[in-house]
Amino acid sequence: MFAVTILGNNSALPTPERHPTAQIITLNEQLVLVDCGEGTQVQLARYKIRRSRIRHILISHLHGDHYFGLIGLLNTLSMLGRTEPLFLYAPPELEAIIALQLQCAASVLNYPLTFKPLLGENAGLLFQEKDYEVSFFPTRHRIACYGFSFNMRRRKRKLIPEQARAYEIPASFYSQLQEGADYLRKDGTLVHNDWVTLPPEPGKRYVYCADTIYNEEMIPHIQGADMVYHETTYLQDQTQKAADRFHSTSVEAATIAKAANAKKLLIGHFSSKYTELQPFLDECRPVFPNTDLAEEGVSYII
Ligand SMILES: [Zn+2]
Structure with missing residues (x-):
């Protein structure tokens, strides 16, 4: 099983209908949580996702809409009696933020939390498990930000x-x-x-591009992916605003997916000023037909 389940598809402000960014990647028995916006715990419960199966958490960058739900989740896992190790990957400042939050609450986590910093303009392998490996690469955003590539191996001949x-x-x-x-x-x-x-069939690949301005330097990291998630904070008439804020538009995301020969594009991180999402599809599909909205609660098989 290789799938991505969307827990939040909004940018910046949570709304009753749409939540800040979080995704669960299912890789056979293991789950990886990618970003952890406010409300992620509630979304995990709503969609009946077993928190105990999360082994790795990846935080793309330290804008609040991508990690303000994290301390709550870490704390809950401890209260539920977790003893399994948990691995956290993020820009280095997050380690001190978590340590301070725990210290002020005189809390100690029940389980070993291993922190691995994502540094500078580096790219490469992040970790390997039996069935898959994850690599990372920098995107271009207002602060340091990283995308992640999930490679699912096929073992069976x-x-x-x-x-x-x-x-x-x-x-x-x-x-x-x-x-x-x-x-x-x-x-x-x-x-x-x-x-x-x-021989086993080739593996499959999912690439999460996090927050980014239109950036052709990412294309080699996406090349040939079975599915790519690219943010579309704005519609095409806001191209200048998107660039000013280091975000992307619908057409820009579709252009990147097309240039990288991806098989499928998922779009998300919609500005909360949009109540209708159909226009995002209407703008992407002429450029890249196999585009879908990243809809909350939906699992997309890769
Ligand atoms: Zn951001």
């Missing part, structure tokens, strides 16, 4: 059923074939794995 039958391999052995095992027949002949399987 692809079975060629007619070949497996031809060698009289029992179906009960098929799952071991997919794991790469050879098969020893009763007559003593060995069926090599690559006679009956093909």
Whole structure:
């Protein structure tokens, strides 16, 4: 399972209908939380997402609409008795902010919280798990800000059923074939794995571009992604305002997705002045047809 669930798609101001940025990435059994705007805990509860399965939290930058929900969530996990380690990645100042909040409350978390700072203009691998790896890259925003790329590996080889039958391999052995095992027949002949399987299919990739001005330097990080999330704070008639505030417009996001040959574009981080979101789609789709709104509570399979 590889999917992104949107918990918040608004910029800056929370409204009763739309929340500040937060997304849950499901990577088989593990969850990664990307940004943690105010209200994220409530959204996790609303959409019945199990907090205990979150292993990594990535914070793109330190504007409040991307992390003001974090201390509450960290505290709740502790009150719920979590003992599993939690890994937090963010610009370095966040470590001191959390430490001060805990210190003033005379609180100690029940579980080990490991903080890893995102520094400067660096890009590269952030961490690896059994089924996936995550890398990061800088975006261009008013303060230091980072995007994240999730690469889901496929471990299982692809079975060629007619070949497996031809060698009289029992179906009960098929799952071991997919794991790469050879098969020893009763007559003593060995069926090599690559006679009956093909290499695993290529993995899939989701790229989260956080907050950014229109920035073609990000294109190599997005190149060929199965799905890319790009902010569209404003519609196209606000291009100058978007640039002044280091944000992007609908058409700019679509242009980046197209230039990077992405397969699908998700748009979000809408300014709270917009009550109707359809115009964002109407502006993106002529440039990049496979565009969808990042709608709260919806899971998009990657
Ligand atoms: Zn921002």
